[in-house]
Amino acid sequence: MEVRLILKLINESKYSWLRLDMPHVSIGVKDVEEWKLDLSKALPQKGIEFEEGKITKLMQKIIRLFIEKGG
Numbered sequence: 001m002e003v004r005l006i007l008k009l010i011n012e013s014k015y016s017w018l019r020l021d022m023p024h025v026s027i028g029v030k031d032v033e034e035w036k037l038d039l040s041k042a043l044p045q046k047g048i049e050f051e052e053g054k055i056t057k058l059m060q061k062i063i064r065l066f067i068e069k070g071g
Contacts, residue, residue, distance in 0.1 A: 007049065010050075040052065
């Protein structure tokens with residue numbers, strides 16, 4: 001039996017921020033926009049699919065997610 005795994009991140013926003021750099025933002029050394037990361041571009045480079053949306057229902061028996069599209 002062959003098992004295929006598709007890794008996909010679903011997040012309400014396509015943007016995230018590098019948390020390690022937040023102390024620099026909090027003291028005013030860096031601007032928050034400098035640390036903004038576009039997940040829709042960064043994750044596919046690592047072989048991870050990205051979808052902007054919100055998971056609204058999970059059905060464990062058939063392993064399906066129902067997604068409310070974001071954007």
